[in-house]
Amino acid sequence: xxxxxxxxxxxxxxxxxxxxxxxxxxxxxxxxxxxxxxxxxxxxxxxxxxxxxxxxxxxxxxxxxxxxxxxxxxxxxxxxxxxxxxxxxxxxxxxxxxxxxxxxxxxxxxxxxxxxxxxxxxxxxxxxxxxxxxxxxxxxxxxxxxxxxxxxxxxxxxxxxxxxxxxxxxxxxxxxxxxxxxxxxxxxxxxxxxxxxxxxxxxxxxxxxxxxxxxxxxxxxxxxxxxxxxxxxxxxxxxxxxxxxxxxxxxxxxxxxxxxxxxxxxxxxxxxxxxxxxxxxxxxxxxxxxxxxxxxxxxxxx
Numbered sequence: 620x621x622x623x624x625x626x627x628x629x630x631x632x633x634x635x636x637x638x639x640x641x642x643x644x645x646x647x648x649x650x651x652x653x654x655x656x657x658x659x660x661x662x663x664x665x666x667x668x669x670x671x672x673x674x675x676x677x678x679x680x681x682x683x684x685x686x687x688x689x690x691x692x693x694x695x696x697x698x699x700x701x702x703x704x705x706x707x708x709x710x711x712x713x714x715x716x717x718x719x720x721x722x723x724x725x726x727x728x729x730x731x732x733x734x735x736x737x738x739x740x741x742x743x744x745x746x747x748x749x750x751x752x753x754x755x756x757x758x759x760x761x762x763x764x765x766x767x768x769x770x771x772x773x774x775x776x777x778x779x780x781x782x783x784x785x786x787x788x789x790x791x792x793x794x795x796x797x798x799x800x801x802x803x804x805x806x807x808x809x810x811x812x813x814x815x816x817x818x819x820x821x822x823x824x825x826x827x828x829x830x831x832x833x834x835x836x837x838x839x840x841x842x843x844x845x846x847x848x849x850x851x852x853x854x855x856x857x858x859x860x861x862x863x864x865x866x867x868x869x870x871x872x873x874x875x876x877x878x879x880x881x882x883x884x885x886x887x888x889x890x891x892x893x894x895x896x897x898x899x900x901x902x903x904x905x906x907x908x909x910x911x912x913x914x915x916x917x918x919x920x921x
Contacts, residue, residue, distance in 0.1 A: 620645055620767070620819055620917045622842065622881075624909040625661040629826075629848050629862075629884040630683055632657060635891075636911050638683035639884055641823060641844060642667050643765060645747060651675045652763060652823045652844075658687035659694045664912050670700055674742070676749060677708035678825025679760035680715065689719050696727045703730040707742060707751070709759045710735045736761065747818070752836040754827035756861035762825050762833045764840075767818025770919070771796060771808070779811045819917055826884065828858060829867040837875040842917050845871065846884035847908075850894050853886075865895045869902035880906040881915070 621644040628636030638655030642662070649671040651658075662669050669691060677685050688706070695704070706716055716733035719725075736742070736751040738761075750764040774794050776786075784790065784806060789799050798807045822837040824845040837843050848862035857864050863871075865882060872880040880903055882895055889895060892908035899906045909915070 620821075621914055622821070622844075622917060623665050623667050623914045624881070624883065624911060625658055625665070625667075626653075626655050627883045627885065627909055627911055628683075629846070629886055631887060633887045633890075636885060636887075637661055638686075640687065641883070642672075643821065645765075645767070646745070647671065648673050648745065650744070650749070650765070653678055653684040653825065654687040654691055655683045656686040656690070659691040661912065665914070669695060670698060670702075673702070673705065674744065674749070675704070675706045676742075676751075676761075676763050676823075677706065677712060678754075678762065678823075679709060679756060679758050680711060681758065681826065684825065685715070688716075689722070689725070692719070692727060692731065693725060696725070696729070700727075700729045703732060705732045705734065707734045707736050707749075709751075709761055711759075712736075750836070752822075752832055754825060754833050755830035756826045756828070758861075760825050760827060760861075762827060762836065763823045764836050765819075765821040765823070767820070769815040769818055772813030772815055773921075775811050775813065782806055782810065784811070816919070816921055819919060821917060824863075824868075826862060828861050829863050829871045834871050834875055837871065837877060840875060840877040841920070842879045842881060842915075843868075843872050843875065843877045844881045844883060847882035847895050847899065848884050848886050850889075850898050865898040866902055869899040869906060872906070873903045878905065878920075879917075882906060882908045 623642040625640040626637035639653040640658040641652045643650040713733040738753040742749045751761045754762045821842045845868040847865040896908045
């Protein structure tokens with residue numbers, strides 16, 4: 620699975636960072652988390668296609684997280700998109716999308732569906748779910764949990780051959796969870812497969828102060844993408860506006876026993892990420908501060 624950091628800054632675009640948007644490439648689908656202004660232009664510098672976006676998840680209604688939606692929809696429309704698009708977010712998402720679509724100059728030729736999510740509501744995709752988690756910001760806001768479905772257990776080739784199964788298509792059927800018939804004997808998948816294997820888990824905080832609900836949702840995550848708007852000397856301001864420091868985000872990742880932490884939503888005051896990453900690494904070693912357009916691959920553990 621590929622994660623592309625389209626925008627990693629907070630508040631307003633700077634010459635160093637665009638505002639927030641993160642894309643997940645899962646199989647042939649692109650899932651977008653937040654859509655700050657200019658997101659569609661950021662995508663032109665990557666191998667991510669805006670035409671493959673099926674779902675957009677908005678964390679909250681501060682402009683640096685949703686203002687790119689009109690431009691993205693218009694770009695899709697001008698490129699003759701036909702496939703439907705779903706946009707999810709907190710209560711008010713339906714009204715927001717209706718307002719955007721009421722603009723006189725914009726008449727999309729594809730169907731757009733908006734959804735107001737409830738806390739802990741699950742959205743099912745092809746091979747994954749996305750869960751909305753209430754977080755601690757100064758307006759109603761969600762974080763999201765991407766969870767890949769469980770994968771079949773490892774195939775025991777030696778055991779299959781012992782059972783008289785010839786190599787070839789029958790192996791594939793068993794690996795896909797289908798029983799087969801060998802000379803009147805029914806061979807079920809569990810006879811040749813190990814226990815199911817955990818799918819990839821990625822959590823995205825949106826804007827939040829460190830909070831218990833997102834910590835719990837992020838337990839044992841393969842990757843936590845967490846805001847780190849400030850360093851500790853700005854802790855009072857971070858608390859006032861419902862943001863995290865780099866140290867606070869790192870403490871959450873450590874408590875969640877996550878494998879990796881990516882820090883985003885840096886305040887424009889930080890032209891370079893060194894203060895953010897230095898502070899975080901004192902608490903949690905496997906941390907990155909991605910630059911705009913940086914891509915990382917998240918692999919299965921087994």
